[in-house]
Amino acid sequence: MADRVREPYAAPGQQREAAMMGMYIFLASETMLFSGLFLVALHLRLEHAPEVVAASRQMHYFIGAANTALLLTSSLLVALAVEAAREGRARPAVLATAILLGLGFLALKAVEYRMEYAEGILPLPGAVTEFSSPARHAFMNLYLIATALHAVHLSIGLGLLATLAVRLLRGTLPLPERSIVMVNAGLYWHLVDVIWIFLYPVFYLAR
Amino acid sequence: MTLQERPDRENLADTGLSETPAERVSYLRAGHTLKSWLLTTDHKRIAILYLISITFFFFVGGAAAALVRLDLLTPAGDLLSNEGYNRAFTLHGVIMVWFFLIPSIPNTFGNFLLPLMIGARDLAFPRLNLLSWYIFMLAGLLTLAVLILGGVDTGWTFYTPLSSMFAHGQVVLAATAVFVAGFSSILTGLNFIVTVHKLRCPGMTWGRLPLFVWSIYATSLILVLATPVLSITLALIAAERLFGLGVFDPAVGGDPLLYQHLFWFYSHPAVYIMVLPALGVVSELVAAAARKPIFGYAFVAGSSMAIAVLGFFVWGHHMFVSGQSMYASAVFSFLSIAVAIPSGVKVYNWTATLYKGHISLDPPFLFAMAFIGLFVVGGLTGLILAMLAVDVHVHDTYFVVAHFHYIMVGGAVSAFFGALHFWWPKMFGRRYSLVWGRLSALLIFLGFNLTFFPQFLLGYLGMPRRYHVYPPEFQVLHVLSSAGAGILGLAYLMPFAYLFYALRYGPPAGDNPWGVTGLEWQTRSPPPKHNFDAVPVVDGPPYDYHVEMEGDEDG
Amino acid sequence: MSDFIALWPGAASAYSREVDLLIGAFTVLIVALSAPVFILIVVFATKYRRGKPANRRHAPDRNVWLEVSWTLVPFLLLIGFYIWSTHLFAGLYHPPAEALEIDVIAKQWMWKFRHPEGQGEINELHVPAGEPVRLVMASQDVVHSLFVPALRLKQDVVPGRYTSMWFTADTPGTYRLACAEFCGADHSVMGGSVVVMEPADYARWLEETGTDRTLAAEGAVLFRQRGCSGCHDPASTVHAPDLAGLYMRPVPLESGGTVIADAQYLRDSILLPQAQIAAGYPPIMPTFANVLDEEEVLKLVAYIQSLKGGKERQ
Incomplete structure (x- = not known):
């Protein structure tokens, strides 16, 4: 089977290790991407502490908390599906539930954006906004950029998981030989989760 | 992998290896259609694709430089308007940095040589490798679109608030191009790191890696960890310009200096992305020139890693006069001096390598010597810039311009040409004219010095960089510099003539025309598609030349 | 030469x-x-x-x-x-206390200088020889950098904050002054000269140039025009800090800690009033970021600096 050992490799174990290492390096790179945003957030917080605290108090932290719960649960489900795949069992239903939770996150996020838009604090282009201080404006700018970028990552993760769920259903992913594909998609999903775990306190609980 | 696990010859099919007779002869014969090139996953063919694309960008960027130098012949700048001049030097910077220098050695020679040097059949992720070339080309097309749509006038540094609120050009498009190119860098770096970790042939321990591999490895770490910070920073600039989502905008309490910190956190390490592979190339060339083991292998390999790591902590030296805290400046000045030490170690070790060697003066080695000379001047003037009190005066003047051109053009480009001359016979199986090679090395060295040495004087005299109109008393030095640029431009064109001539009419090179060590020389020229007929086994240190030394006269 | x-x-x-x-x-x-x-x-x-x-x-x-x-x-x-x-x-970070303070505004593409007595000039800076001079600089738009090669000095001028640089020129003459940080289309012509004069000549120059009002006096007019006095006047009913004698005094903050009321603090309090609120006062001051330009802010700061001896007045 061509899928088993590809050209530059001599043994399946070697190929698996390489794929895993590649994923970890990619995640390190992603982490650096978001760390730039966190640095900006830190700077804003240090320079304009009272306004940032005030802005953070206005956030719908319960929606953020619900979203955190959704993502953590979906990460757990993905981890279970990955473990099963390693042992050779396909669990498309578990994966599908994880995807639903991810979609739930996006839906809640959309609701939250809508509420903020109605309150006039979401600085979308063309939106009518009213901020109590300039620094709060900057805070909301950063909030919108960071959460939108996170949502993009989340959508990519959903795409990955959906593809895998379909492959599991159709049985086109030989397990456990190619479980590395599941492992890597799972790692990516966990990173999306971890980034949210940092975004949540930075924007909602920074008081 | 231990020696026992090594696949034996009869079982090659098991390792996924299937070659047609043509592929067995040479990777160049593995197909002659355009499709066989554009859909290849062979690291050697992808290297050639990169070679062609970056050569193209080198000449686009060079044309912009020619405009700039022509315009500076007169103090009033009669050729271009102020705006036009700004667009020319911005384009020169953007193209040369992201579309020539950063991909130059890693993506061509790194791609071609890394698997060959460690005895692998390809990079760890061949399809990803092709994908990163396509991403690179997409970024390149975006840059050309910027050029056609009127250019951009912020300087390659995209300083805010100029870039986000005041500039007129295609800032967002240019930032997007650099953003996209960043993905290509990240994927390439990732591929190299995994390859070095996982695909070394039996016996190729870390202590036996060729120094070029060490430097590519160090470069890849920077590519993977620094590039995303640039990506997010440019994304923030684009968000501010497109959607008004300002985070650096002083009107909402943002800080333009924060942008500079983020930008230089990438862009200083980026200098090492450009020069570390060059240092690796020169280590190879010096050892080959002297036919001796490199002096102090561990120090030279370690210094690459030291430069890569320290390079992450010196970005603040671009901001000594920006208004950052005095203490920050003092720390960054100290670290900048510290990072010069490993570079100095390399230079001293190369010199010591030549001692009692068998020194050849063939073109690759002349390029290496030119590199060392120019790199030493560039490095030491970098130390001058690291001195706080002096930097206050020469910051943002032609002194800085001269300094980084000595490192990047004198250094990285000389090494690029050195590599091209050294590995050309391996890549294409043909020899070129050594006489022309020596001549072009000499001309590049002279033309370069004539172009950039006067700029040190200009800088100390107080000529700021990015100036279209300048005081008449600087004209003589500017004319000298432009004259040098003319020579340099011609000298850069020369190799393309005789190297292309050699492609068709050059005599066959043989497997090892320079008589040097290294796994890449133990296979055919050009190598077969799968690099080696059988996976090689290494049982000695690199640069193992001592056999050669027997039979010398006592003198 | x-x-x-x-x-x-x-x-x-x-x-x-x-x-x-x-x-x-x-x-x-x-x-x-x-x-x-x-x-x-x-x-x-x-x-x-x-x-x-x-x-x-x-x-x-x-x-x-x-x-x-x-x-x-x-x-x-x-x-x-x-x-x-x-x-x-x-x-360079420790200017003498007695340095002559000159305000600098950088904007695309010119340099504006204001001497303490209110004399203004553009792209030309007259300074006395042998006396320390401190330039307090602000930018109206992008990052600029004031560069005087003959003094071997250069300092970026960054929007949103004050930067400063000081020197003691000792040789009378006319020296080149340039912008060193790329600032857009006419960056290369954003220059001028520094004229170093004997102190007596400088005094004569100040006199000849003349001015209607000092910087602080113009600030006093603005202080009334822009409505600052409505709250900050000692007679006002609004509970706002009295500004007399405030300059360079420590100010306890609502959020804890203390800051010295230097020019940067005064400027920030005008433009970003919510950032550092003096202890005991409600955060009611609106921002003036969109109302005042850099020059007006400088005038107001100069006026507040000139309000000496608040204690006696109370």
Whole structure:
């Protein structure tokens, strides 16, 4: 089977290790991407502490908390599906539930954006906004950029998981030989989760 | 992998290896259609694709430089308007940095040589490798679109608030191009790191890696960890310009200096992305020139890693006069001096390598010597810039311009040409004219010095960089510099003539025309598609030349 | 210096001559560090040229002590110069208290200077010789950088904050002044000159230039026009801090901690009033970021600085 050992490799174990290492390096790179945003957030917080605290108090932290719960649960489900795949069992239903939770996150996020838009604090282009201080404006700018970028990552993760769920259903992913594909998609999903775990306190609980 | 696990010859099919007779002869014969090139996953063919694309960008960027130098012949700048001049030097910077220098050695020679040097059949992720070339080309097309749509006038540094609120050009498009190119860098770096970790042939321990591999490895770490910070920073600039989502905008309490910190956190390490592979190339060339083991292998390999790591902590030296805290400046000045030490170690070790060697003066080695000379001047003037009190005066003047051109053009480009001359016979199986090679090395060295040495004087005299109109008393030095640029431009064109001539009419090179060590020389020229007929086994240190030394006269 | 080709810039202060000495001495050091490389490469390439007979026995391929020494010795030498240059640099951050303070506004593409008595000039700066001068600089748009080669000094001017630079010019004459940070289309013509004059000439120049009002007096007018006095006047019913004698006094903050009410603090309090609220006052002041330009802010700051002796008035 061509899928088993590809050209530059001599043994399946070697190929698996390489794929895993590649994923970890990619995640390190992603982490650096978001760390730039966190640095900006830190700077804003240090320079304009009272306004940032005030802005953070206005956030719908319960929606953020619900979203955190959704993502953590979906990460757990993905981890279970990955473990099963390693042992050779396909669990498309578990994966599908994880995807639903991810979609739930996006839906809640959309609701939250809508509420903020109605309150006039979401600085979308063309939106009518009213901020109590300039620094709060900057805070909301950063909030919108960071959460939108996170949502993009989340959508990519959903795409990955959906593809895998379909492959599991159709049985086109030989397990456990190619479980590395599941492992890597799972790692990516966990990173999306971890980034949210940092975004949540930075924007909602920074008081 | 231990020696026992090594696949034996009869079982090659098991390792996924299937070659047609043509592929067995040479990777160049593995197909002659355009499709066989554009859909290849062979690291050697992808290297050639990169070679062609970056050569193209080198000449686009060079044309912009020619405009700039022509315009500076007169103090009033009669050729271009102020705006036009700004667009020319911005384009020169953007193209040369992201579309020539950063991909130059890693993506061509790194791609071609890394698997060959460690005895692998390809990079760890061949399809990803092709994908990163396509991403690179997409970024390149975006840059050309910027050029056609009127250019951009912020300087390659995209300083805010100029870039986000005041500039007129295609800032967002240019930032997007650099953003996209960043993905290509990240994927390439990732591929190299995994390859070095996982695909070394039996016996190729870390202590036996060729120094070029060490430097590519160090470069890849920077590519993977620094590039995303640039990506997010440019994304923030684009968000501010497109959607008004300002985070650096002083009107909402943002800080333009924060942008500079983020930008230089990438862009200083980026200098090492450009020069570390060059240092690796020169280590190879010096050892080959002297036919001796490199002096102090561990120090030279370690210094690459030291430069890569320290390079992450010196970005603040671009901001000594920006208004950052005095203490920050003092720390960054100290670290900048510290990072010069490993570079100095390399230079001293190369010199010591030549001692009692068998020194050849063939073109690759002349390029290496030119590199060392120019790199030493560039490095030491970098130390001058690291001195706080002096930097206050020469910051943002032609002194800085001269300094980084000595490192990047004198250094990285000389090494690029050195590599091209050294590995050309391996890549294409043909020899070129050594006489022309020596001549072009000499001309590049002279033309370069004539172009950039006067700029040190200009800088100390107080000529700021990015100036279209300048005081008449600087004209003589500017004319000298432009004259040098003319020579340099011609000298850069020369190799393309005789190297292309050699492609068709050059005599066959043989497997090892320079008589040097290294796994890449133990296979055919050009190598077969799968690099080696059988996976090689290494049982000695690199640069193992001592056999050669027997039979010398006592003198 | 010949007219045909300049090789060394003129120097107009003791500091600039010290920088020249530093770079001269440092150049000697780097020549000493690099000469062996250049000489030995040529010597080795000649002596050990391939095919040429020479003694090549016992060619070393490592020598840890040698390597450690050429790592450490240059480093230690460099440390000496590091201390020298950092010491010089630190001096730039400590202006003498009695320095003559001149305000600078940078905008695309001109330099505006205001002397303490209100005399304004554009792209030309007159300063007295032998007296310390401190420039307090703000930018109206993008990042600029004030560069005076003859003083070996340069300082970026960043929107959203004050930066400053000080010098004591000692040689009367006219020197070039330039913008060193790329600032857009006409960056290269955003220049002018610094005219260093004997103190008596400077005094005469100030007199001749004349002005209607001092900076502080203009600030006083603005203070009423923009409605600041409505709250900050001691007679006002609104509970707002009295500004008399505030300058350079410590201010306890609502959020805890204390700041010194320097020019930067005054400026921030006008433009970003919510950032640092004085203890005991409600955060009711609106921002003036969109109302005032940099020049007006400078005038207001100058006015507040001029309000001395608040204590007596109470």
